[in-house]
Amino acid sequence: AQKVTQAQTEISVVEKEDVTLDCVYETRDTTYYLFWYKQPPSGELVFLIRRNSFDEQNEISGRYSWNFQKSTSSFNFTITASQVVDSAVYFCALSEASNNAGNMLTFGGGTRLMVKP
Amino acid sequence: DAGITQSPRHKVTETGTPVTLRCHQTENHRYMYWYRQDPGHGLRLIHYSYGVKDTDKGEVSDGYSVSRSKTEDFLLTLESATSSQTSVYFCAISDRDRARATQYFGPGTRLTVL
Numbered sequence: 259a260q261k262v263t264q265a266q267t268e269i270s271v272v273e274k275e276d277v278t279l280d281c282v283y284e285t286r287d288t289t290y291y292l293f294w295y296k297q298p299p300s301g302e303l304v305f306l307i308r309r310n311s312f313d314e315q316n317e318i319s320g321r322y323s324w325n326f327q328k329s330t331s332s333f334n335f336t337i338t339a340s341q342v343v344d345s346a347v348y349f350c351a352l353s354e355a356s357n358n359a360g361n362m363l364t365f366g367g368g369t370r371l372m373v374k375p
Numbered sequence: 376d377a378g379i380t381q382s383p384r385h386k387v388t389e390t391g392t393p394v395t396l397r398c399h400q401t402e403n404h405r406y407m408y409w410y411r412q413d414p415g416h417g418l419r420l421i422h423y424s425y426g427v428k429d430t431d432k433g434e435v436s437d438g439y440s441v442s443r444s445k446t447e448d449f450l451l452t453l454e455s456a457t458s459s460q461t462s463v464y465f466c467a468i469s470d471r472d473r474a475r476a477t478q479y480f481g482p483g484t485r486l487t488v489l
Binding site: 262264295301308353366367368 | 416417423434475481482
């Protein structure tokens, strides 16, 4: 069965520090997709990125970057020069191509990031 | 932002009462989902719909039922609410059923069962 683990439940950094949020996943599928969502204090879930299992290229979007490594089943998220507005709970999620439950997303438990000024 | 609304946004009810949560979308997406969010568990799928009148169970469906009579509306019903159903409920939509489809989430409904 699929599983997503976010071992860091809470991280606290000072503004301008770099921070990496870890995500480790388990799946038997060869085709799967990985996602990151952000949940700011206001409570909504904001989609950040989707990667498929065949594309291991790292991705950068502004201060955000993602490192996908199939060899270690990890999809880590790095925020460079963190800002107070980055304070949120971040969720990693997995979707398997063979899953019959309408592409059910399996979520990790989330990492709460607190960026202090 | 995807046009998804949820109502009510907050609700307090008593054990044993029926509760219905509504998800409404303006995107004309075929697929709709109900998740619940609990501390330490992330989000877990309750039920999903792959078309009007077509629904199926998710990971944590016990105690919940759903209905979808129109493309734009997906209702989640707790027939007899229990304290274990105190949670934040999120609706999501996607435009395809493949695993690569991105799900977009509504603002959530905070439900407290006393």
